[in-house]
Amino acid sequence: MSEHGDAVWRTCVAYVPACDAEDALQNTFLKYAMHDQDFSSAGHEKAWLLRVAINECKDALKAARAKNVSLESRLEAYNDRLLGIQDDSTQTEIGVKRILEAMDALGDPPKTQVYLSLVEGYTASEISEMTNMPENTVYSWISRGRKRLREVLS
């Protein structure tokens, strides 16, 4: 958890409010603890964790939709302490929330593809393996997602 905890937490927070992100993070590391097979490398391990985390978050979102929880009420749950923002500057705090809102507004896809590409630095081919999507489709989603993100942020 010390090695990949931040990355998994960032991923969870990008999808769901911090309170749900905690559950998603716990479930992710629980599955990691129960995972029998060895990972070929640290990169493989991280990619596995992120994929599980994204799936956990999507399940949480489905459950929230099923309960008709509104987007606004979820966004209100964004709390800087819960998010774990370590920079005290107000500017950064506002920026993080705004960016999370903007990512949320993208829809999924291309949110997952843009996040993995922009924030975690995965290549389209790696994202294609992680999301079980053809590589050309991933390229297309990343391109569209970035364009939409630019429009939203501006």
Added chain:
Amino acid sequence: MANNEEHQVKEAFETIHLPEDIAARALESIEAKREQRESERVEGVMATQSNVCTNSLVRQEDEHAEEPLATQEIFYANKIAGQEAKTAEEPFASQASDHTIEASKGRGSATSQKRRKALRFAKGGRIAAIAACLALVACLIGGVADFLRPVAYVGIDVNPSVELTLNRFDIVVGTHALNDDGQQALDEAPCMWRAFADAARDLDGAMRAIAGEGAVAEVSIDCDNENRYAALAAQSNNCFGCKGEAHCNRTNAEERQAAHDLSMGVAKYRAYQALQEAGIDVSTEECASMSMRELRDLLVRNEGDTSEEEGEHPRMGNGQGAGAHNDGAKGHGHGNGNGNGKHAQE
């Protein structure tokens, strides 16, 4: 995306870190789940052991009916029944009856579990076996269909005219006699299920025996694959050109069909068309009954009458062609390149 915005997004996410309290709670939760799992595993092992002991209890009861029950067996039997452990002073008969009932329940439940497992396994095994058989049958049918699928047609016109159908392994999977002589040749040199080269060699001998000396063999190959065509052309030249004159040309399905409609091979059909163009009046029946040598000579004679200088051979060897000639130096070179060759006049 502009680099600045990209940088801002990345920076924003990098300020997010896993809060220590959340990490601690997650670790606690994982430890708790692990312990729960471990305890469940241990309980499962103990339950299995108690069933085993119960079964052995039943067996021992049959063998040692007069002996008092051991304390340990009493303990396990009572554990299943949920009763308190009885003292060893109690009469064996009552103990035996109680324990027999409980042991029977235990035996019954263990047996029913085993039976259910066996049934599930048998059912699953049957389904898997059926699926495997169906897959095998599908593979066999597919394999047979693929083996029989024609990929090339080789027509040989000498005067016996035949057509061989080849599969992807160059094995003859079909034969078609286009005239009676052709049928005779096929009877004398059966070609089915044989490699093309072997079949062609035997067929050449049979056809030339029927056609006589000086026969010309015209081979027409219908094949989409360039490499396969080249290989078949080379084999044909070797097989049909070793004992006499042979020419190899390419054809297609339409031309083959048109020729077969007139009960002749492709080479004869081309000769017939060439004669028609040259204004030579010859019927399809006559053409079909003539040998390739006779047809060629007829064409040559016609050309000789019309032109004394050039012996341009009309339209024999249409399409790609390759010729082999073992008669001598004269009069060869038909069907090279685009199928038109100069014929040296004497």
